[in-house]
Amino acid sequence: MTVLDETVAGLARALAARRVSAVELAGLFLRRIRDLDPRLNAFITVDEERCLAEARASDERRARGEPASVLDGIPLAHKDIFCTRGLRTTCGSRMLADFVSPYDAHVVERLARAGALTLGKTNMDEFAMGSSSESSWFGPVRNPWDTRRVPGGSSGGSAAALAARMAPAATGSDTGGSIRQPAAMCGVCGLKPTYGTVSRYGMVAFASSLDQGGPMARSAEDLGLLLNAMAGHDPRDSTSLERPLGDCTRALDLELSGLRIGLPQEYFGAGLQPEVGARVMEAVRWFERQGARIVELALAHTALAVPAYYVLAPAEASSNLARYDGVRYGHRASDYGDLADMYRRTRAEGFGAEVRRRILVGTYVLSHGYYDAYYLQAQKVRRLIARDFAEAFARCDFVLGPTVPGTAFAIGERTHDPVQLYLGDIFTIPASLAGLPALSIPCGFDAAGLPVGLQIVGPHFSEPRLLGAAHRYQQATDWHRRVPPETPL
């Protein structure tokens, strides 16, 4: 096994045993990025000098016998939604194409304090609005498993970077599935934590009642190591929880015997690609063989999750994105008349079609006379969906199902049909609406060799056990270790 293919846990052991230095690691991954990224477009910004300087500092700490944490010297990629001081943060938008943040996001700060190195900033759907990473101002990301296909989104750059071994770990953000869906489509692992677990400070806002940062990696154990460094109370985010999660790797040897696994009938119905259903059921059978018990259940309001989300998320986005006015930072149109004209042209030029569409939808559903029928009704449906889960978790420990109804689709295939793209998020949006932790891990491939993701959803604050279930599965399977044939080691 080469260093490029190692997990974070393996690299941490190699660094601790001085089998490799942080400078060597940084050099290897930066070179891999230089070799492969012209084809994949997973990165928007790479700063080699900065990364190598961080690596030298890491090696010096270790030489003094003072590593900052188990992650000291581990290279990682940040989704370009997290503000990085001195390194531009674009959020995949022309609006922020030249924006250099004057501060670090909380997540960036915490991982830097833990000694992790920043390889660069990963490509994404503009303002995280999308499920294919095609709406980026910096061009589409390509899926390493088939470069004619999308990597999923919005954290598609992070997922593609992991799959192609350009980074051993990455950050992502998830509003309706943006960590889990690209993880599934690229054959890697991603965890959306309980809402409020990871501070949103310095994470460009999309829909504040849903936005949640989280880790992406190639094993469940690595997700736990990363989440340990990312999670924690932050007074600068009013929704940041004070309740600590504790060590998220503490339950990796979870006892599966007697575990109750819920299978919602709504997650296995029409519209599910048969091979995806088959792979997921094979994983379910594996858990059954370990002594887990299957509980058939209903999440009756599942079909209303996408409609509710497409009221709530655009409504919140329309107010969050009102700040981009061409006055204090970001793009400003070059040609304009009065102030109102400057706003209108700046926003028409600075935002791409999907972002403009969502702002318009959000503006409409919040406008006078429609608020009750749309926004309030969507918030009530959100309650019904959360109640479905609460009732389910009275009968089971986890809910299992497919992360996405299908495998990765071709670039350009769904760009003219946004609603079809939205409906693909049917299995990830419900956990987002309910604020529940949910992860996606690889569980096999379809006939075309494209990865299939298994989603596991748990009750609030169940991250350690979720990761335990995933880790046990990964001890017995090697789907998460497969390397895309288009990007061999």
Next chain:
Amino acid sequence: MSLGPEQVQRIADLARIAVSEEELAAVAAQLNRVLALVDRLQAADTRGVEPMAHPLDTEPGVVQRRRADEVTEPDRREEFQALAPQCEAGLYLVPRVLE
């Protein structure tokens, strides 16, 4: 319910996004498809259901905190203003509003 070009123009004005005459019909068609999707919500029986603004509002002890109204941040005015498209003498420049 379906939005016509005039309504779309009004929404675009509220959102401060320029939409040209030529684009209006296409934008209206796409918005109407999204609205047809979200209109499925109207069929849900939500009588007596409390709207949910915070996904953890049923968890004990979870509240949206308020902070004291005190200055906690250092003054970094120059650093922030350096990001502005147009700035002069410590002021953000925009087109004249008052004659």
